[in-house]
Structure formats: C-alpha cells, structure tokens
Amino acid sequence: MPKLQEAIRTCSIERIEFEEAFTKKVSEDIQKMGGAVQEEKKISEDSEEALLEILKEMANKMKREVENERKERQVSEDSLLSLLEETCSKLNLSSK
Secondary structure (H helix, E strand, O other): OHHHHHHHHHHHHHHHHHHHHHHHHHHHHHHHHHHHHHHHHHHHHHHHHHHHHHHHHHHHHHHHHHHHHHHHHHHHHHHHHHHHHHHHHHHHHHHO
C-alpha cells in the first residue's frame, strides 16, 4: 500500500508540475502572439499614416497645379480680351 500511495503522490506532483509548465508555456505563447499582434497593428498604423501623408501631398500638389492653370488661363483670357478690344478700336477708327 505505501508504494501505491507514493506512486499516486508522485503522479500527482508530476501532474501539477506538468500543468504548471503547460500553463506557463501557453501564457508565454499568448504573450508572444499579443506582442506580434501589437507589432502588426503598429506597422499597419504607420503604413496608414504614411499613405495619408502621401495622399495629402498629392492633393496639395493638384490644388497648386489647378491654381497655376487657372492663373495662366486668366492671363491668356486677359490678353485675348485686350487684343479684341484693340482690334475693335482700330476697326472703329478705320470706319470713320
């Protein structure tokens, strides 16, 4: 009987040690996975921020280009209008 009790006690201690080791390993793995998830989240956020910055730069560049085109068009229209007014004036003078 004492051998059986000793075997049961040994098995019980081994089971407890195994459970503790298993729990520790699972906990470590969960922490590693949590760390990996956080790292991936950070990478994703950084990528998103970089992409948003690029899009903002593109939008600003396009706004500047549109504004420059508008100014150039205005200068061309002003020149054309001036030329038309000058031509009309000359035509009026020549018809008199």
